[in-house]
Amino acid sequence: MRVFILCLSLLVVVAACGSRPEASGQAICVAGSTSVQPFAEKLAEVYMELHPEIRIDVQGGGSSAGIYAARQGAAHLGASSRELVPAEKELVEIPIAWDGIAVIVHRDNPLSGLSLTQIRELYQGRIRNWRELGWLDHAVHLITREEGSGTRNAFEELVMGKAEITPAALVQDSNGAVREIVASDRHALGYISVGLVDARVKALEVDGVLPTRENIRSQRYKLVRRFLLVSKLPPGGPCKEFVDFILSARGQSLLEAEGLVGYEE
């Protein structure tokens, strides 16, 4: 079944990329993680303006599908928001950015930080009232992402460990929707990509560390994951030039402007 889905995603990718990658020198196909996709699209857009002769297709499909596509040679570059498992280690991995997960609350919330344990207990449903955290007596409106989402996977891995997220938590299907609810509900608590935190919500310190760029890059902030590009062989030709562009000061500053933290100093 899994193979079937991967094949299906592969088909989509191949169809979307128009031609077999090795047959054409001027089209680059990037496929994979939906967390990476918006950033890859931005990079592709700017790169194609600089190099009109190159066409870059960016596809979603999920980290696993992207890695699989890169492995099969259906995509030049696979995008992944999770680390490679040992079986995938033969691929070339190119880290392009850090993505932090911010725990967010409403602007009016006086809380400045939580410990990792407190966050886990909140999401396990053990802490249910803001009073237990030293605020007013009101239920915490917990918001999580849907099962299977990359951000949720990362959150479960980094925060929850073996514990399950309580079924009482509200479920939203995008970072934007989570942010929207937290911005409008004083008693809400949610988590989103650091890049999408804006002035309408407040990111909390985790174990006393704010999710700032420096703290994410130094990994002092705990809720951090890497965005990777993977390919079957070390990239060459136009593909290498695109990767070089992403890792260049220009590419990295583009990613920073979109809210990620650049991998290269």
Add this chain to the structure above:
Amino acid sequence: MTSKGIERLLLVLALSSVGSLALITFFIFWEGLPLILGTGPGDFLFSTHWAPTKGRFGIGAMIVSSVVVTLGALVLGVPLGLACAIVLAEFAPKRLKQVLKPTLELLAGIPSVVYGFLGVLWLVPLIREHLGGPGLSLLAAAVILGIMILPTIISISIDSLSAVPDLYRDGSLALGATRWQTVQRVVLPAARSGIITAIILGMGRAVGETMAVIMVAGNALKLPTSLLDPVRTLTSNIALELGYASGRHREALFATGVVLFVIIMILNLTAAAVTRRR
């Protein structure tokens, strides 16, 4: 082309739509049944523990949520819709009718995502501030769905009310009944099966609606204990998680689809049976 040939061509085209229905049915069951049987139908239908990436597939809470949200929508939509249909079919002057009917039909043409958006912007904060809870709730979903099923209920009810022969009305009025008595005791009973069909089809629409519900219902997995609790319906479950699901998780979503399919089928067959009995 001969007329015989055209007939054949049309027959093939007609069958192709039935064929696609058969294919869809086959596909849903093919993908979903193995998981239901593997988990055990009892466990799948009645357990409320849904953690598909950890191998727990229980959709009990979602079935309950779907049923309660739908009932809530009916409580709101049926009296409103029926009242509207009676006014339009029996009492409204022709001019008013000419304005109201197209307006109501327009209501059916508004995409569900727009209903959901309005719900999030207006209804949800209203509930949160005045009634409590996170706002995204069973109540919000029921209200939005109650509005969304209005066009279905109204248009079918109007048709069935209009189908009652004028002879009945004339007879009743001639016997000295008032217009309201006529509607209440003669026209409504005569149109009963059509109205029941309207309600059942409205119910089908409410059960099947997805987008608006995802946006306002909160989608929590817990069994609801109050109207203000967030809930996840069967349709929301599929739409929310299908994007990333693979393997058994994906099969479980198809299995959710099987349950939904059976519910909708039962509703439609009931509606057809009621209509036929007339």
